[in-house]
Amino acid sequence: MAGQPRLKRPDPGAVESALAELRQRFGERCTTSSAVRERHGSDESWHPPSLPDAVVFAESVAEVQAVVGICAAHRVPLVPYGTGTSLEGHVAALAGGISLDLSRMNRVLAVRAEDLDCTVEPGVTRKQLNAHLRDTGLFFPLDPGADASLGGMAATRASGTNAVRYGTMRDVVLSLGVVLADGRFIRTGRRARKSAAGYDLTRLFVGSEGTLGIIGELTLRLFGIPERIAAAVLPFATMEGAVRTVIEALQMQIPLARIELLDEVQMAACNRHSALGLAEVPTLFVEFHGSPAAVEEQIAQLRDLAAANGCSGFAFARDEEERNRLWRARHEAYYAALALRPGAKGWPTDVCVPISRLAECILETKRDLVRSNLLAPLVGHVGDGNFHLVFLVDPNDAEEMARASAANDRLVARALEMDGTCSGEHGVGYGKAAFLALEHGEAVDVMRAIKRALDPLGLLNPGKILPG
């Protein structure tokens, strides 16, 4: 099991000196309240909390720079915090220090409809941004489920249900404003749609989980709201049939906006939690975006492919209410899964493989779960080859936790053996740091060299991504 690493804590005197300076500058916005520290040391997963010494609420880039400067001067670690919805222990203060809460930096700084882009502070959440965009005809599509902060989504390279059409945070971040470990503020790029001018710092900071710098500003791509949106539910006789349908749709370049796979266990959970009344078999939830004619064509094409692959029905959710009910059920899949075993904690994990191996990877994994006597519903962003399990476990049952951990290790090994990755979208945090070398080999040394170059004191979110 990926136990919580024990990192060297800063000198208590250094923490006290830093706190004195922070209190002077931030007043009540620097707090050592245990309830606040508890919340900031925890994420939404089973990972046990690891508390910072204090929490500081920043309200501007200048304040972020001040906190970074004070922490650097006293050699005190710093963990950036958005909404705390990450899943691999990203916000755990493994070496204590300061949790830097960015949620009050939540202004939308600019929306430029002609350029289909906007600039926001890091604490703006995706739902807040879409509410702000309501009258523009534009939207920000990325949807990882949780109403995460956009800074956090960039830091973890989040994606979600419609990455197959709109890309991941890697693709939709045009540029970032970043506070470096030495307190300087840089911008990683301009608003031009493409550039060949220098190293791609934007993509370097996207997914760096606060270990290379603190994201203080984001410029993001926006998209026009499609003229027509339709959704459908496709139950399949077999998992292979469902995956085969998706492979063929991708090869035909049918521009599906969402293609989600739920296994029979997850369907049962969703039926119970959201009263869907759907068949408890491997099922695709699909969404179509486009002009009315384009959507009709996509539906006809997909229906043909699905029928040839053992789809036993094709139920539409054409109106917005029915569609929202369906996607709400999909988004509540995690809570539906938890409800399958009251009192259990969820241990979410995700891997991503080349799509040709997806059915095989899923089926082997499900056999493994049966053999391991583990309950773990499965959902997948199948268009990307990405799927999730939620192990339903009792963290106080050491034997069960060890079984889940071993199954998770085998899941990752299986994905890597298929040329996949140990995390498609949840990120590394410390929960998956042990797999990094397995996946990247000596490329991890390059990552370490970059970390040393940009954070020589090792104060930015220590213990994350790169194991200590």
Next chain:
Amino acid sequence: MAGQPRLKRPDPGAVESALAELRQRFGERCTTSSAVRERHGSDESWHPPSLPDAVVFAESVAEVQAVVGICAAHRVPLVPYGTGTSLEGHVAALAGGISLDLSRMNRVLAVRAEDLDCTVEPGVTRKQLNAHLRDTGLFFPLDPGADASLGGMAATRASGTNAVRYGTMRDVVLSLGVVLADGRFIRTGRRARKSAAGYDLTRLFVGSEGTLGIIGELTLRLFGIPERIAAAVLPFATMEGAVRTVIEALQMQIPLARIELLDEVQMAACNRHSALGLAEVPTLFVEFHGSPAAVEEQIAQLRDLAAANGCSGFAFARDEEERNRLWRARHEAYYAALALRPGAKGWPTDVCVPISRLAECILETKRDLVRSNLLAPLVGHVGDGNFHLVFLVDPNDAEEMARASAANDRLVARALEMDGTCSGEHGVGYGKAAFLALEHGEAVDVMRAIKRALDPLGLLNPGKILPG
């Protein structure tokens, strides 16, 4: 003018020692022939050649590792070379040393149709790859004009006419095999479509122009050949009308595959060079990809937008022959431009701006050209906000070169002032290195820190991207 920087050359004895080892290992594949050196020190632009001491033709990753190792041992610089079609002096051996020719590493290692990807050696050219794919129903869309090597395209973050639909090399490279400055070979990623596992080394090496490592292998995304392809030519009364049409098409999310803008000067050049017989006014060349119904719908939508913006006709090239003639004319725009002034050299430059500023940027630039008494036809990948000029100059006329250089400086300043970039797709080389700090400010220090971390001896393509 961005003069050729004078870099410190290695000790001649060191070069001799390295050459002795290289000759022993590579025999006749290590050459000091002046014709070969001349070719390898030159690109396709006006930049004067800068010759390496020798050229080595590598045939495998192991051989690239050997060359890197020998160069490192003797502190001799190394410049990777693909097809020599770059435009900003990328292959100039500014500090002498070895030009490492990768063109013989031209095997397609794997095509995986189900996963829509392939793995190739760096010397495979884009046309060679598409010829190889001929019977698969797949294609590699990126098209920078020249039949460049895919390794070189990745190294310069190339894009071209259909980036608006299919992305740039940033988007289509799934992973790279890279020989590091210390001779180790790493892979930057797996074949999964997305990953949140660690720093994005793939995107770091894409666009690094051989300054951080030598690309020895590429895994690339492929796309299904569209069922229907159509092209059209749209002449406009004004530049603003042409650009406005494109902005509106992007906002409506019409998935155009190519949207190229040619100004009246370039149209005259193409008419003369390729006998097109088209009106000499600002003109869009557009290509549509999709199902027959989708293509018809796109055409109808674009036709409406264009008519409302002063398009005086809408000529189709529906059959393949006519379409190819059109795109050949577009691809030969550079040679057509050169033919406008026989004996002149072409000085190509490109910038990219947010599309809302594109018309303004182009019109100001054209007024500047008139004031500066310079002939420089203009073409643009207008869907990306990217446009090119080719200054037609006599490199022996110092006064004219100074005028062109000053106009280029103003072009870059204008693009930067509009939140654009000094190069949308040609890259930096040494021709645009002087603009890097202007564009990126202190972010250049982050780039320098990464360069030092990954190439501490400074032997990989010295003098490129980061000015000395």
